[in-house]
Amino acid sequence: MKYGFIGCGNMGGAIARALSRSTTDIAVADRSGKAKALAAECGIVYSDNASIAAGCDRIFLGVKPHMMKDMLAAIQPALARRKPLLITMAAGLEIRQIEEFVGVRLPVIRIMPNTPTAIGKGVIQYCCNDLVEAEVLGDWLADMAPCGLVDALEERLIDAASALSGSGPAYMYVFLEALADGAVACGVPRAKAYEYAAMTMIGSAELYLQTRQHPGALKDAVCSPGGSTIAGLRAMEAKGFRSAAMEGVIATYQRNKELGK
Ligand SMILES: NC(=O)c1ccc[n+]([C@@H]2O[C@H](COP(=O)([O-])OP(=O)(O)OC[C@H]3O[C@@H](n4cnc5c(N)ncnc54)[C@H](OP(=O)(O)O)[C@@H]3O)[C@@H](O)[C@H]2O)c1
Structure with missing residues (x-):
């Protein structure tokens, strides 16, 4: 599938909801099964972490920052082999830390969203590493249009912008x-x-x-x-x-x- 969400709570769910207005080629996963209702409502697929790691081209990481390392460790082999685009929304975690957790260099976009994204009135800052190709970035930005304002910002300023619009x-x-x-x-x-x-x-x-x-x-x-x-x-x-x-x-x-x- 084109997009996967590992962790689909308040923030991941808000983005999945908005993104589903561009494409329904989306699979979502969580631990408790709460995201099943969102999947049914938005006409997207409810899945699991392993299937998303093995089959999705662009994977949103929607777990809490302190859970990121362990969650990625469990799917590390598939990520290292396939090198899908990872899109992290974790507050305070830098792109280089995501790369370290996965153990290989792969394309990563870091975003800082806010909850009004769910209704298309979000503010989302983004930055990416040098492995994200311009064509992929352009296509991702087009898919993200229903989320609201999606604005490029240097990574060193993401935490500061997050303190304003994320929180x-x-x-x-x-x-x-x-x-x-x-x-x-x-x-x-x-x-x-x-x-x-x-x-x-x-x-x-x-x-x-x-x-x-x-x-x-x-x-x-x-x-x-x-x-x-x-x-x-x-x-x-x-x-x-x-x-x-x-x-x-x-x-x-x-x-x-x-x-x-
Ligand atoms: N909330 C905001 O306004 C906001 C703003 C900017 C950035 N963020 C960032 O967004 C991320 C998510 O925050 P949130 O507020 O959406 O948290 P949340 O509502 O608690 O959602 C976390 C999600 O991760 C799932 N999860 C946890 N461990 C998992 C695992 N091992 N495998 C699969 N799914 C797992 C949870 O599933 P279960 O519910 O089934 O346990 C839940 O769906 C954080 O990194 C945060 O820094 C949040």
Whole structure:
């Protein structure tokens, strides 16, 4: 088959789901059988690690970083013989470590995706080693189009980008929930508060993407002198709003670095 997924949980499942809109030539595997439902839903095949290693040309590695070494060891002979394209999404693991685990040089793409990939609104950074041929990369990028933004980035910056967009959905959901909690505290019904918060996040981001105006200018357009929005922002800044966001990204980056050691 063209694509295989070894590990098909939150992230592998999100990519398999999006990829299946380009091609259904996909096999997925996990340990528990949970991915069977995804396979049935997306019209793709449920398989096992050995069959994927023996038969797929491009294999997504969707297991947790600390499980990667043992998982690859179990299928090492087939990988060393066939040298399929491996696509690793493991946070903090470098391409050279994947090559070391397999024990031979083979084509590897490293990606850093996020969960909105499942609905085609993902952000995916990628880099690859010198064994990935331009034609294969071009074809892979075309297949990945339903995932969202797929952007080339030097490997040395992947952990930093991951701390923003890979982990970012978690920050966004906490922010969304907190904004809604504020509105609920002011009397807005819970369901409406979530809806308004989510649409405000989407709309504000979309307005930035469409206009490319500086975020500060877009913020200024909402803040009348002496008005209520600037009063709210002042209260947020007094609680360390910007600093909390910056320090959160930096702490995630540092943890990514630790996990990769
Ligand atoms: N979640 C994110 O937002 C995110 C973002 C960027 C990168 N990543 C990266 O994506 C990878 C997966 O993370 P995740 O959040 O998707 O984890 P997850 O939901 O726990 O999924 C892990 C998957 O690996 C499977 N698995 C574990 N050991 C296996 C084995 N020996 N053979 C076959 N399948 C095996 C699990 O199967 P069972 O469920 O059956 O045990 C599960 O399907 C990680 O390397 C992570 O760094 C995640």
